[in-house]
Amino acid sequence: EGGVGYCGARRLKGGHLRGGTPAGAGLSYYYDPLPTNCVADWFCLEGNSRHLPPDPLQHPGARPDLNLAVFYHACNFNCLYCQNWSFRKATFSGGKVSAASLAQAAHERTACICFFGGDPTPELPHALATSRLVAAGVGRERRPVRICWETNGAMQEAWLKPLAASSLDTGGIIKFDLKAFSKEIHLALTGVCNSQTLKNFAALAARLEERPDLPFLMASTLMVPGYVDLEEIHGLARLIARLNPNIPYSLLAFYPQFYLRDLPVTSRDFAFKARQVALNAGVKRVHLGNVHLLT
Structure with a gap:
């Protein structure tokens, strides 16, 4: 009782595992202008805007030009060389962001969202809920917001289908480390x-x-x-x-x-x-x- 999981996002409370829901996740987010420093920028369409086809649904010059980078403060690995190791100081900070609030951050200038960290794996219910809300909020007047993932790929197999759909349907990319x-x-x-x-x-x-x-x-x-x-x-x-x-x-x-x-x-x-x-x-x-x- 009261124990914390390896990833830091789960806690045993009242005999049940708590955490890892759309209601709230420990995370930080920020906007990166495109093209950004992405491991897939050498072949992704958003990585080099001159390769993007004309968008008849956008007024000239109004094309989305930002990446919404979502950094989760949890990880199911403990890498000896982690470049973002300081995130662990925020794992138990208590501050949580709901999927609904995060989805609202994907405004009209958002071309793509990248979930990373840490790793999105411990918070997949939250990240996928955010993706669905973003997709539902994007009208026909613009193309979908690309959903991308940077992950160690060690999630349970049941998550692969919705994970793949989120990127396949939006032109996004899943980046396995x-x-x-x-x-x-x-x-x-x-x-x-x-x-x-x-x-x-x-x-x-x-x-x-x-x-x-x-x-x-x-x-x-x-x-x-x-x-x-x-x-x-x-x-x-x-x-x-x-x-x-x-x-x-x-x-x-x-x-x-x-x-x-x-x-x-x-x-x-x-x-x-x-x-x-x-x-x-x-x-x-x-x-x-x-x-x-x-x-």
């Missing part, structure tokens, strides 16, 4: 096994052809020196290629954070070797991210 291929390294880095993440990724990959022109699923991997080596990259890339070689894959440069502050930044030599390893494994679209960090 595949942290490591081997269970041992994944466990060492995150405190959690990767079996659920890989299982969910495979399930969503099977639906990629439902929107082949703009993939609704992508993967990214942070190249952590000494942990995520070329063998790890090869394992993940081979998995992706076997599922669907057209899944976009972004390899991200590492910068020392949290408990791994003593590690070096990813080297330029390693990054380009890793990209070639992924291409050789059969992935057709491999991108290097955070290249400004490479040494």
Whole structure:
């Protein structure tokens, strides 16, 4: 009684689990002008506005130009290198935002919403309720607000269908952070096994052809020196290629954070070797991210 779950968003009260509902979630949100620093910006239509087709339903110059970034103060992983580790100070702050209030933040200039954190997984009931309210509030006078997710992908399988629908129906993208291929390294880095993440990724990959022109699923991997080596990259890339070689894959440069502050930044030599390893494994679209960090 009174115990708190691993993610910090659930509490046992009166013999029942409380928390994780549309009524309220611990979060922060802000607006980013487009194009923004997004792991999918290299192929997303919103990432480069010159690739967007003319919108006959919008007055010239009135196109939505903002991303609503929603940061949840909870996570079901505990990554040693978390770049947003300070969110844990707010996990138990007590301040909550309802799905209805958050949906109202998606005003007429909002082109897309990205749920991240922490991770949206512990608060999926809240995030999906927000998505539905936003969709219901967007009239026919404008196109849908794109719904995107940045997640470790370790949610229960039952959530995959509504998660996929939220992005497929709106032109959004689900961005899976595949942290490591081997269970041992994944466990060492995150405190959690990767079996659920890989299982969910495979399930969503099977639906990629439902929107082949703009993939609704992508993967990214942070190249952590000494942990995520070329063998790890090869394992993940081979998995992706076997599922669907057209899944976009972004390899991200590492910068020392949290408990791994003593590690070096990813080297330029390693990054380009890793990209070639992924291409050789059969992935057709491999991108290097955070290249400004490479040494």
